[in-house]
Amino acid sequence: MDPNAGKKNLVNRYSREELEARLMAEDFKRITVSFYRYVILDDPQAMRDRLYQEWTELNCLGRIYVAREGINAQMNVPEQNWEQFVKELHAKEEFKDIPFKIAVEDDGKSFLKLVIKVRDRIVADGLADDHYDVTNVGTHLDAESWNQALEEGAIVVDMRNHYESEIGHFENSILPQAETFREELPEVLEKLKGKESDKILLYCTGGIRCEKTSAFLKHHGFTDVNQLHGGIIDYARQIKTKELPNKFHGKNFVFDERLGESISHEVISHCHQCGEPCDVHVNCANVACNLLFIQCPTCAEKYDKCCSEECMEVQHLSAEEQKELRKGKKSQKRFHSHRRWGDLHPETKS
Template sequence: MKKYLTLLYYCYDPIAEAAQFAANHLDFCKSLNLVGRIIVAEEGLNGTVSGTVEACNEYMTAIHSDGRFAKTEFKVDEVDQPTFIKMHCRYKSEIVHSGLRDTSIINPAEKTGKHLEPKDFLAMKDEEDVLILDVRSNYEHQLGRFKNALTLDIENFRDFPEQINQLAQYKDKKIVTYCTGGIKCEKASALLLHHGFENVYQLHGGIIKYGKEAGGQDFEGKCYVFDNRLSVDVNKVNPTVVSKCYNCGIVTPKMINCANPECNAHITQCDACGTELNGCCSTTCTTHPRLRPYNGTGYYVKVPQAVLSK
């Protein structure tokens, strides 16, 4: 067993005085020497944290001991080293930004699509009356996606509500949504139900759980993750690579962030183009005065704008 773990989780359950909770929770995470990123809102928690096995186990115990979060499911990865540099715990209006804060429209704590366990998703996904719907952003599904899935041209999840009219043609089908860990599907499926879609499902635990429990069969490519790994392997049954270099077009599984901090585009890029462009998405970005040193990974710790401007 490796010395470190990375935990991915979310929980839709109301939090009173959420801003104060976020401040207190940050102190608690730091006391365990955890690193990661947690979003706190009145509607719940959304986090990825990383640290020693002992610290992560203590963290999971603490979350489960709080009655509000007792049912929280953790997706656990063993890692060689912590997958973040710093610890952030921030209060926001939503734990995943949809732009829809009216709980009469969507409230995942009360109504959402039927949860499909990975084995049931595997059995159902190829049926003729089923549409597999990817609710993630472009840069995520360009790196990897389920075979025959419908992908949407969206830059952020907050663009998803605008796609509802385009999905109307599929109202007679069983729609199964999926995302990385399940959190976006809670809101996406709830919104579909609100707009009159009747047979709405979601992959419980997302791509990550599917990979762990069903071998990741027919997930093509790699799965984008929101830490310094940038991507992880999912498919142990019939793996393939579907992503292509943003610059030259050759097949590559490598995802980077552009080294220009004001661009920071999420792109797939081969090692040769990464070296030639110093980790940038274009020659224009290579001339930026605050160009970040490219070390081959394409991952950069975010620097506050106040520091960047000095």
């Protein structure tokens, strides 16, 4: 008997073009949602397969990570299947009453396919399992309490990557210039050195990175650690429903096809090529580069959606020539040695 029998339908096998066509042809709405929970899963692979089967039947799309320490999900659900989705998820003891963060701006096109991966961590921190207690977290603040703490002068730290905070952040925030969360933890610890008794406020997209950071800081002797409940996503919902002042400036970066959603409708960042106000992230059209950067419509046309003239030249080569160019370590070194726009073009770095 084929040992993979029964699992052949547990992965997506359609091309991007096919997936885009299917999504555009849909005549119903999708709800974009994110959620996470730190909970011990005895068999992450079995949970992954079970969720994939259930969510495929409900026609859900998204990117989900499952690990022994819990689940981290960003996905969308057909509106007509929402109640069934919630019912089935909450019926699992591990995810009972798990809170949801609904997207602020949602056209239903946030994801093209369903991807559920088993990982060592739902948020990679580079630390050993016994380094600190991830359940010993800080105090969760709602939007009103958060605003009050900001007004009282508490130290506020953005726990997202540099490219996320560039297009939007809370006023007077410490903005680490890290590329990854594992790089950010030691950087934040160094920036907060000597402030172990001060009131610390942490925020991120949906709350999951702050959950770990608060436990990390408490482990290192910080006594008044607080985090924004539900992250920026839920903050936007709360200030709207409760008619509270908005302390967030700009756009919230999201890890799906949208790459961002407006919170204050201010544009606080600039095109990395011409310097004009812009907050639209794109990936370089040269797939061997794929640099994530900010590009305005004028520069997108000028550079053919590429980050540089060099990449534009590559983009104009035939498919076979591009494939040959991507082979080997020389190509990797050529196009991946500059992961940040400011490193590639220091004269445009703000």
